Amino acid sequence: MNWITRVRNSLSRIGKRETPDNLWIKCPSCREMLFAREYEDNLSVCPRCEHHGRIGAEARIVQLLDPGFMLLPAPRVREDPLLFRDSKRYPDRLKTARANYPFADALTHALGAIEGQKLVLGVQDFAFMGGSMGMAVGAAFVTGVEAAIRERCGYVICTAAGGARMQEGILSLMQMPKTTVALRRLKAAGLPYIVVLTDPTTGGVTASYAMLGDVQIAEPGALIGFAGQRVIQDTIREKLPEGFQRAEYLHAHGMVDMVVHRRDLRETLAQLLDYLRPAAKSA
Amino acid sequence: MTSYLEFEKPIAALDAQIRELQTTATDGGLDLSSEITKLQDKSARLLARTYSGLTPWQKTQVARHPQRPHFHDYVGAIFTGFVPLGGDRLYGEDAAIIGGLARLGNRRVMVIGHEKGHDTQSRIHHNFGMGKPEGYRKAVRLMELAGRFGLPVVTLVDTSGAFPGVEAEERGQAEAIARATEACLGLPVPMVATIVGEGGSGGAVALASAERVLMLEHAVYSVISPEGCASILWRTSEKAAEAAEAMKVTAQDLLRLNVIDRIVPEPMGGAHRDPLAAAAALGAALAEELDALSVYSPAALLQRREDRFLAIGAL
Numbered sequence: 001m002n003w004i005t006r007v008r009n010s011l012s013r014i015g016k017r018e019t020p021d022n023l024w025i026k027c028p029s030c031r032e033m034l035f036a037r038e039y040e041d042n043l044s045v046c047p048r049c050e051h052h053g054r055i056g057a058e059a060r061i062v063q064l065l066d067p068g069f070m071l072l073p074a075p076r077v078r079e080d081p082l083l084f085r086d087s088k089r090y091p092d093r094l095k096t097a098r099a100n101y102p103f104a105d106a107l108t109h110a111l112g113a114i115e116g117q118k119l120v121l122g123v124q125d126f127a128f129m130g131g132s133m134g135m136a137v138g139a140a141f142v143t144g145v146e147a148a149i150r151e152r153c154g155y156v157i158c159t160a161a162g163g164a165r166m167q168e169g170i171l172s173l174m175q176m177p178k179t180t181v182a183l184r185r186l187k188a189a190g191l192p193y194i195v196v197l198t199d200p201t202t203g204g205v206t207a208s209y210a211m212l213g214d215v216q217i218a219e220p221g222a223l224i225g226f227a228g229q230r231v232i233q234d235t236i237r238e239k240l241p242e243g244f245q246r247a248e249y250l251h252a253h254g255m256v257d258m259v260v261h262r263r264d265l266r267e268t269l270a271q272l273l274d275y276l277r278p279a280a281k282s283a
Numbered sequence: 284m285t286s287y288l289e290f291e292k293p294i295a296a297l298d299a300q301i302r303e304l305q306t307t308a309t310d311g312g313l314d315l316s317s318e319i320t321k322l323q324d325k326s327a328r329l330l331a332r333t334y335s336g337l338t339p340w341q342k343t344q345v346a347r348h349p350q351r352p353h354f355h356d357y358v359g360a361i362f363t364g365f366v367p368l369g370g371d372r373l374y375g376e377d378a379a380i381i382g383g384l385a386r387l388g389n390r391r392v393m394v395i396g397h398e399k400g401h402d403t404q405s406r407i408h409h410n411f412g413m414g415k416p417e418g419y420r421k422a423v424r425l426m427e428l429a430g431r432f433g434l435p436v437v438t439l440v441d442t443s444g445a446f447p448g449v450e451a452e453e454r455g456q457a458e459a460i461a462r463a464t465e466a467c468l469g470l471p472v473p474m475v476a477t478i479v480g481e482g483g484s485g486g487a488v489a490l491a492s493a494e495r496v497l498m499l500e501h502a503v504y505s506v507i508s509p510e511g512c513a514s515i516l517w518r519t520s521e522k523a524a525e526a527a528e529a530m531k532v533t534a535q536d537l538l539r540l541n542v543i544d545r546i547v548p549e550p551m552g553g554a555h556r557d558p559l560a561a562a563a564a565l566g567a568a569l570a571e572e573l574d575a576l577s578v579y580s581p582a583a584l585l586q587r588r589e590d591r592f593l594a595i596g597a598l
Contacts, residue, residue, distance in 0.1 A: 077597075078597075081596075082529070084530075085529060086517055086526075087516070138596065139596065139597075164484075164506045166506060166512050167516075169506055169530040170506055170530070170531065170532070170542050171540065171595065172506050173484060173505070173506040175596075176464055176488050176492075177464055177468060177592040178592045178595060180492070181588075183465070203485075206457035207445075207456070207460040207461050207464075207485040208460075208461050208464060208485075210461075211457045212461050225452050226445065226447070226485070227445075227448075228447075235446075235447050235448055236449060244449065245452060253453050253455070255455050
């Protein structure tokens with residue numbers, strides 16, 4: 001099955017409930033047992049402790065966009081140019097990741113609207129190889145931005161990634177300037193760029209497109225940072241401060257504009273897109 | 284005196300023998316010159332053979348060699364009239380990232396780079412070349428200044444990575460790196476970046492998003508240190524040599540992948556064996572690159588830079 005078939009198959013599934021009614025899950029934060037269905041209806045936020053669970057690209061797109069959106073095809077890229085192998089071959093890792101995943105790689109785009117405001121929405125999914133940024137993510141990002149420029153609408157991305165995809169070595173690092181080139185073009189076209197930082201967003205993703213938004217939103221409790229906590233701890237050999245690298249901590253340090261509860265995200269984005277309407281084209 | 288790396292032990296042994304013979308010759312008034320010359324030839328041949336076949340992990344060690352020339356060594360040898368400019372005007376001065384006005388021949392330029400330091404005291408002062416947000420923000424400030432006055436930007440990249448610390452995170456390390464990358468890509472003047480030692484991850488790319496990227500012959504450039512990659516993918520940092528091999532970190536690999544544009548040859552046995560010769564080669568390469576770029580309009584330079592990064596990884 002190639003990715004196009006998978007996208008097509010997933011399309012019919014999008015919006016449909018898959019969770020059986022009687023399934024219980026445990027909140028990863030407060031350990032409360034929750035009805036899976038209730039949890040899902042609450043946008044995967046724990047009704048008791050407000051922990052924002054990680055959600056996939058499909059769920060996110062359905063949650064945020066008005067019905068009638070269109071998924072954008074994923075661009076093709078060179079696969080495994082380094083012939084990378086650790087304990088497994090990189091193509092085998094990709095194959096495994098794709099076997100349980102509806103899309104081609106970690107970043108998926110949809111063209112649609114939020115309360116009537118047109119936008120291109122990118123969703124990076126931690127479930128696909130830790131959301132890691134490689135050539136496929138970089139190329140998808142460029143495609144998403146190009147679609148926004150073509151459609152003269154805003155570009156919104158929900159980020160989630162452990163960082164760069166190590167199996168692509170330096171080529172993953174090169175996605176930092178590559179995505180930044182795309183953003184320069186979006187800016188030049190007078191279009192807004194809104195970033196929603198979700199749990200977790202770290203490494204090279206944070207150090208490139210995830211921190212260049214015109215408006216920076218973070219989901220409550222999301223881990224957001226450049227360096228990993230273990231690396232920092234090994235460097236400073238001290239206990240990390242309370243709430244370090246969490247959304248609220250970044251907000252207190254002036255690194256994000258706002259921390260927004262998932263239930264208010266649609267409305268916030270709609271409002272921002274309305275304020276930041278594309279600048280009129282100069283004659 | 285050169286300090287030898289682990290894989291240079293056989294060369295070290297020969298060199299020790301040579302010194303011993305030299306001492307014996309001087310002390311005893313003996314003529315051992317033919318033996319000494321023979322050994323010197325042997326040592327030179329062994330050095331040449333070793334350095335023509337360095338593995339990626341050995342190159343990583345050469346790139347990190349404590350005696351490898353750093354920013355100040357290159358600036359002192361290549362440029363004249365260096366006027367260092369300090370501070371980001373927001374928080375502080377970061378000694379890990381140095382920049383200022385300088386002349387390369389008769390060309391006025393802005394030179395920016397990481398400085399690792401050369402002894403314990405200076406290494407601590409320069410934070411081992413690991414930049415903090417204020418360093419990257421200073422770089423942005425200097426790039427903007429260069430842009431306004433039409434000064435080409437030359438960067439010398441040499442860092443294991445941006446500083447991973449609490450205060451760096453608090454002050455927005457990720458944002459500072461992202462903005463520095465963006466500043467590189469928006470420069471209306473020529474920009475030539477050279478990886479002179481270690482090009483470590485985002486902390487390197489923030490000063491290396493140029494239309495021409497050079498690498499010294501034994502420099503390395505990677506998304507994560509080989510130790511870091513090994514500890515994540517192999518679950519032990521002891522597999523660093525394998526990780527270095529798999530990641531393709533060498534100048535020779537990166538030229539083939541079109542990630543860099545030119546390799547600057549180093550003196551036999553690495554830049555640390557003859558820092559002045561290394562600097563001379565780099566200076567000549569930089570002069571050539573800047574002259575070649577001087578014909579382009581600001582718009583053409585921006586276009587070249589954008590095309591370069593958009594093309595990486597294209598089918």
